[in-house]
Amino acid sequence: MTDKVRIDKWLWAARFFKTRALARDAIKGGKVQIDGHRVKPGRTLAAGDRLTIRRGEEEFQVTVTDLDERRLSAALAQGKYVEDPASVARRESAAAQRELDRQARAERQGRPDKRQRRQIVKFTTGSS
Secondary structure (H helix, E strand, O other), rough: OOOOEHHHHHHHHOOOOOHHHHHHHHHOOOOEEOOEEEEOOOOOOOOEEEEEEEEEOOOEEEEEEOOOOOOHHHHHHHHHHHOHHHHHHHHHHHHHHHHHHHHHHOOOOOOOOOOHHHHHHHHHHHHO
């Protein structure tokens, strides 16, 4: 465990982003905040810092526990932070809602075909 680590290196090591460049771009774009404040990629982290990380449609609220800058396996990388339980619940409910929306779009039918159009016309005009 090191004393100082840049936030872009830590985000990469904790596997929030695939590359340091993506982590740097997210920080510059305001997608990563420490205690509600925008930061620069070179900002050093301290244990206990609360981060808000937006990645696509997901938002993570985590507390830094380990400052190691080595990129480990995904299971070990989760030991570098503790995610807020409310954050986990929000992400899971949003994922469930996106899945329901996706299923609803898949079930929705397209335009009526020729036979269905004739049936609609027959029904609306009342002819037999």
